Structure formats: C-alpha cells, structure tokens
Amino acid sequence: xxxxxEAARLQRDLYSVKKTxxxxxxxxxxxxxxxxxYPEPNTGCWLWGRSSADNRNYTVPKAWVKDRTVSVPxxxxxxxxxxxxxxxxxxxxxxxxxxxxxHMYLGxxxxxxxxxxxxxxxxxxxxxxxxxxxxxxxxxTLITHMIKKHGASYYNILKAxxxxx
Ligand SMILES: [Zn+2]
Numbered sequence: 001x002x003x004x005x006e007a008a009r010l011q012r013d014l015y016s017v018k019k020t021x022x023x024x025x026x027x028x029x030x031x032x033x034x035x036x037x038y039p040e041p042n043t044g045c046w047l048w049g050r051s052s053a054d055n056r057n058y059t060v061p062k063a064w065v066k067d068r069t070v071s072v073p074x075x076x077x078x079x080x081x082x083x084x085x086x087x088x089x090x091x092x093x094x095x096x097x098x099x100x101x102x103h104m105y106l107g108x109x110x111x112x113x114x115x116x117x118x119x120x121x122x123x124x125x126x127x128x129x130x131x132x133x134x135x136x137x138x139x140x141t142l143i144t145h146m147i148k149k150h151g152a153s154y155y156n157i158l159k160a161x162x163x164x165x
Pocket of ligand 1: 043099
C-alpha cells in the first residue's frame with residue numbers, strides 16, 4: 001500500500017474513532033495508552049483516538065483517571081518516566097494529540113507559552129487562500145463549492161468573507 005493511501009486510511013480510522021464518546025475505562029499502563037492510539041508510521045507519533053470533542057481544536061486530549069480528567073500526554077509521560085511534578089510536559093513533535101512519551105520533554109510554563117504562540121502562528125489561515133475565497137465569492141461561487149475547492153471549513157470561509165482572516 002502506498003504511503004499516501006496508508007495515511008488516508010489512518011486518517012479515516014482515526015476519524016471514526018474520534019466520533020465515539022470519551023469512555024470511563026481506566027488507563028493503568030503505557031500499553032493501555034498505546035492500545036487507544038494510532039501509530040503514525042512516518043512520524044512515529046501515537047495519535048490519540050479515544051476522546052472526541054477535544055481533539056478537533058488541537059487541544060491536548062483528556063482521559064479519565066479515577067474520578068477526574070487528566071491530560072493524556074502527561075499521563076503517558078508519568079507512566080513512562082515518573083511524575084513530572086510542577087514541570088510541563090511538552091511536545092517535541094508539535095502534535096498535540098500525540099501521546100508517545102518519546103516525543104515529549106519537560107519544560108516550564110514559559111516554554112509552554114512560547115511553543116503555543118509558535119503553533120498559533122503556524123496554524124494561521126493562509127492570506128492567499130482568504131483572498132481567493134473573497135474573489136470567488138465576488139464572482140458568485142457558492143460556499144459549498146468553496147468548501148470543496150479550498151478545503152476550508154464553513155466557519156473559516158465566513159471569517160474570510162468578513163475579512164477576519
Ligand atoms: Zn509525536
């Protein structure tokens with residue numbers, strides 16, 4: 001199977017699992033975490049596939065431990081290396097839903113803020129794309145067509161039209 005097709009299949013599988021609700025099945029070992037993840041063959045990331053709503057906004061996935069929710073990457077770090085204490089568990093790979101402890105490092109709150117800002121910059125909607133969307137709209141292209149053509153969400157198209165991006 002080609003790499004692109006393999007990646008597409010993973011994406012599809014991940015999506016179908018993402019739709020299932022967060023369960024209360026406990027996580028006790030790193031194996032439990034691995035079992036709920038999708039290893040990404042190219043990057044080595046373990047993409048968390050269990051909690052649902054959280055993953056869509058690139059936020060860190062959460063899971064139940066006893067009666068509270070904890071960050072899964074932090075839990076993975078704890079199971080692999082022990083308690084991180086006051087330090088923050090950060091991603092080297094920059095994939096917030098990755099739960100592979102080998103892809104993490106310990107840092108301070110400041111490191112975390114710096115990384116978050118960098119990620120936000122990287123995620124910014126491309127200006128050329130927003131321009132193209134506005135041009136399409138001016139020439140009468142339907143929004144449903146624009147969603148397909150630009151691979152943008154309805155929400156981002158509206159934002160582009162309002163010149164918010
Ligand atoms: Zn990773």
